[in-house]
Amino acid sequence: MSSNAPVVEPLAGPADLEAVLAIEEATFYNPTTREWYEAELARPEVCSVYVIRTDEAPVAGFAAFWRVLDEMHINNLAVEPRWRGRGVGRALLRGVLRAAAAQGIRRATLEVRRSNTPALRLYQGQGFAIVGVRPNYYAQPVEDALVLAATVESSQ
Numbered sequence: 001m002s003s004n005a006p007v008v009e010p011l012a013g014p015a016d017l018e019a020v021l022a023i024e025e026a027t028f029y030n031p032t033t034r035e036w037y038e039a040e041l042a043r044p045e046v047c048s049v050y051v052i053r054t055d056e057a058p059v060a061g062f063a064a065f066w067r068v069l070d071e072m073h074i075n076n077l078a079v080e081p082r083w084r085g086r087g088v089g090r091a092l093l094r095g096v097l098r099a100a101a102a103q104g105i106r107r108a109t110l111e112v113r114r115s116n117t118p119a120l121r122l123y124q125g126q127g128f129a130i131v132g133v134r135p136n137y138y139a140q141p142v143e144d145a146l147v148l149a150a151t152v153e154s155s156q
Ligand SMILES: CC(C)(COP(=O)(O)OP(=O)(O)OC[C@H]1O[C@@H](n2cnc3c(N)ncnc32)[C@H](O)[C@@H]1OP(=O)(O)O)[C@@H](O)C(=O)NCCC(=O)NCCS
Pocket: 027, 076, 077, 078, 079, 080, 083, 084, 085, 086, 087, 088, 089, 090, 091, 110, 111, 112, 113, 116, 117, 118, 119, 121, 122, 125
């Protein structure tokens, strides 16, 4: 990774949204749409989108989550393919959990494909544990979702 520590902060404008959409397109078979992001960003009391910035990339990755009371559900999280495997995802997840803790969030959940070893390693390394299975939750290809949960520490 770069010499300066990466910065994790809320999505801050149209250029950030374009970068998030480009990472979506480069990453997911069914990318989350512009319409979804525009609608969700219009209700900041529920949805938050964070980006991670490094020396090399204004947006190297992003995470979107919903908040309900003191719980968060991470909907989408991805690192731009070029920057994977260098600790960016770990820094992103840590930064988002730290920001969530500062907002009073105490528990985090998410779903992940059973075969997604990089994501499982990332999440389990940051305190997430498997708490359930949703059979055949995903399409194209059909696959179970593992439900992961973590306690969000205020000292995160
Ligand atoms: C999952 C993802 C965000 C990880 O980001 P990253 O920047 O590559 O991850 P990091 O370099 O920070 O590594 C984080 C952990 O994942 C592990 N990891 C990363 N890539 C891996 C791979 N290809 N195989 C196995 N483990 C891997 C690392 O070893 C590290 O584990 P550790 O914390 O035990 O050392 C990234 O691969 C990605 O964007 N994937 C596509 C989108 C996706 O699957 N999102 C999750 C949907 S829920």
